[in-house]
Amino acid sequence: MHDIKWIRDNPEAFDAGLARRGLEPVSPLLMALDERRRASQSELNALQSRRNEASKAIGKLKREGRDASAQMEEVATIKARIAELDADNAAVDVELQDRLAAIPNLPDADVPDGPDEDHNVEIRRWGEPRAFDFEPKDHVDLGAPLGMDFETAGRLSGARFVILKDQIARLERALVQFMLELHTTEHGYREVNTPALVRDEALFGTAQLPKFAEDLFKVEGGFWLIPTAEVTLTNMVSGQILEEAALPLRFTAFTQCFRSEAGSAGKDTRGMIRMHQFEKVELVSIVHPDRSREELDRKTACAEAVLKRLGLPFRTVALCTGDLGFASHRTHDLEVWLPAQGRYREISSCSNVGAFQARRMDARFRPVPPDGGKAKGTAPVHTLNGSGLAVGRTLVAVLENYQNADGSVTVPEALRPYMGGLDRLRADV
Template sequence: MHDINIIRDNPSQFDAELARRGAEPIADKILEIDQKLRALKVQVQEMQAKRNDASKQIGAAMGKGDKDLAEALKAEVGEIKNKLPELEVQEGELSSQLKSIMAALPNLPAQDVPNGSDEADNQELYRWGDLPSFDFEPRDHADIGPALGLDFETGALLSGARFTFMRGAMARLNRALGQYMLDHQTEQFGYGECATPYMVRDEALFGTGQLPKFGEDSFQTTDGRWLIPTAEVSLTNSVREQILDVEQLPIRITALTPCFRSEAGSAGRDTKGLIRQHQFEKVELVSITTPEQSEDEHERMTGAAESVLQALKLPYRKMLLCTGDMGATARKTYDLEVWLPGQGQYREISSCSNCGDFQGRRMNSRYRPVGEKSTKFVHTLNGSGLAVGRTLVAVIENYQQADGSVMIPEILLPYMGGITRLEPAA
């Protein structure tokens, strides 16, 4: 959500920043509604004050025995009572219209975010790790996986496309990855572990920006709740409608949860394998900060995600997303893209975003600076540390052997109960 005062002060600049995200100019329309709404509010307040004043005068007139004045005042109050509901309805309609427009707008990009229309315009910042070399043709995880316990057929039989059933050591490796990531982020980077609900109300999805515009990307239950598309929703909303003390900030929290996404906008993309599933697990990182902390916190969070890839010895590159490829709530985003030798390309495995005060305004989450009576909206950040399924894909493809087996990364061995490699079924 945006600060209406910024739009009032510099509407042309606001439109110029929206244009960087490919959005049409909207400031004039917003200000037209805003002007009507403010005028109507003044009119309503004046009529309410006039009604209250007249009501007091009726008693005084009656006490003095001035029945004519009392009747005239009663008529005036009656006329106001007849007009006021209509004006209050108009005020409510304009307020809802303004809120609806504002709620659908994306965040404004940070100044150092490059302009662009899609992923082709993202900027590569650096690469880490050497690409693995093989004395055989590396294969895609979807081709290796079935013999190792990735059961795509049973997943489809039970639930349809984009679901996977895992068996044996493969299921253990999936669990080991999630547990290692959670331990790593809590122990090495101080994120507080949380166990959150997997279903939330409309207000929670609104707070983090999935509603009202992106509801089709999530699953809704029969009682109107939503399955979380990421723990960002439940973690970030844990401070909604609160006023925090500045000494509490930054708040760093994490959770390993299932994530549920309808993938409504990705028909035909990545239908093979684990890359794009309706259900997957992810370790989510969330930070709640002051404006002064948020840029440094963004770098720290991204580094926390990178450290997992480095510990697993998975080569990756760090990308700065352009204006056209960022999520709607972000003002700046780094993507980490892991190398997949079976596909011969880098693929996103983590996205770390600084949302500024955009979500804080939607959640009405604020903090009180030391020595000040007024409050400010918090800044929020979120990132994947990491997506478990995609990390599983990266391990399978980077650690594959000529015989179809997959070595277990050294850092995961304590979690694997003595299993050192995934062996293909006979």
């Protein structure tokens, strides 16, 4: 959500930021609504003051036994006008808030310009893709003998679902344990177990609603299934005023995630790349506004560390304005090498959202003055989120990068302590 006061003071800068996203200017419309609301509120305040004065005069006249009919008529007129203004204010405020809620975040000055993902800018690469002396299989062909079952899942739930059994299920669990332990013991994140069902307000707070309702699953009772633990972890501070000394807050959670993939018909229909139900280890930070830029670099490094420990080649890219998510101010994507596809695929997206979600959630902190005196007033916190990592896609990457000619899969050394020392997945085990 954008700050209408900032837009009022910086209309040209606001529209210039939208233009970088390929959007038309909207500040004149927003400012007109804001001016109408403020003018109405000013008249409302004056009428309320006059009503109070007239009411006092009525009381005095009645106590003196004098005629107060004129003043009573005036109060009645004022009350009717106040009711009109209250209704108008409410309508204008709803329209203004709805319009603000539908506008994406402004891109950071450092975000590269470009219309689509082809204009994303590579920041760095790590690791060299393996040179195979045989034709590498994709994860579907590798996984089927090891316990990856799309057929049974299809009978139960339809397309874009999978059942993992035996060695594959154990490998997935090992990945989760490895990621959580790394982030909690070395990266300073607090592990949290959150609900998978949330109300409208939580999804509005993190900007999934109202714009992305078709990408979500809604269930009876007014609940939605979470598309990511970003929703629950970030909303842990909704409606709160934090002390500056409490910042930063860093949370991690492993959850099931649910997405309808409404706009992905025909995309990645084979295998586990794009599922309706998938697992993810999420990383969320709540920080001081002056620290969010460096926190994005820190969070990106935490996600990169998972891939490095697993020995998976990857590259890190800065998303351009045309590929930037709705709520994002700046985003770094991690793309892991998949041998069967012969290309890098997204496995983590780390974003600095700035104050965009905090305003929607009313999450604030009390800034300490530079002189160290008593804190005065409040300001929105900055929020960041990222995958650390998407578990299913990490499983895919491990299978494809560590496959052997006989169809077995070598277990990365980092995962062996979580696999009871097992060093290889074999179909005949």
